[in-house]
Amino acid sequence: MPLTSPIKPYDPTWPQQYAAEEARLKPIFSSALIGIHHVGSTAVPELAAKAEIDVLAVVRSDSGLEDWSRSLATLGYRRGGDLSAGHHFFKRDVNGARTHKLHVCLDGHGQIARMLKFRDHLRQHAGDRSRYQDLKLRLERENSSGIRQYLIAKDPFIQDILAKLD
Incomplete structure (x- = not known):
């Protein structure tokens, strides 16, 4: 069974695609937004990835979730299941293909540090980046x-890297 998208060689336009999406998303969260980040494999130069831009929005409170969901729907996003308490998930498809994933996490949620640490580690360590790409x-x-x-099978590699960083 296929993944949501095929894995492709790194595309140097992914950072620009992220920047364009960030500009569309920031106004939705208004003053609740603490930070917004490009995460996932498309945020790591030279790493093959599914051509799906992962966005992490860190918010002070999720009391605006219903309003955000309506606003995000106007941008083509639909609500996915919550990945955990305080970690809300949205996805955007264009012409039947997944193009974006949006993680909205409450400030202090453990997933924030996990995503950023793993991304930063792969950006700085070519050997681990290559091993991760081969695994994927x-x-x-x-x-x-x-x-x-696919996600379950990748997790031990990710956990091993993160354990070495703590």
């Missing part, structure tokens, strides 16, 4: 049941 490509080839299987 192998998992894509071997995948038989979709994105959940």
Whole structure:
């Protein structure tokens, strides 16, 4: 079963795609927004990735979630399931293909540091970046049941890196 998108070689336009999306998203969160970040594999130069721009929005409070959901819908986003308490997920498809994933996390949520630390580590360590890319490509080839299987299979590598950073 295919992933949400095929893994492709690094595209140098991904940072510009992120910047354009950041400009569209920032006004939605208004004063609740603490920070917004490009995360995930498209945020790591030279790393092959699914061409899906991952955005992390860190907010003071999620009391505006219903309003944000309506505003995000006007930008083509639909609500996904909450990944955990305080970690809300949205996805955007264009012409039937996933193009963006938006993680809205409450300030202090553990996932924030996890995403940023892993991204920054891969940006700075070519060996781990290469091993991660090889793993992702192998998992894509071997995948038989979709994105959940792929994400679960990547997690031990990610956990191992993060454990070394703490």
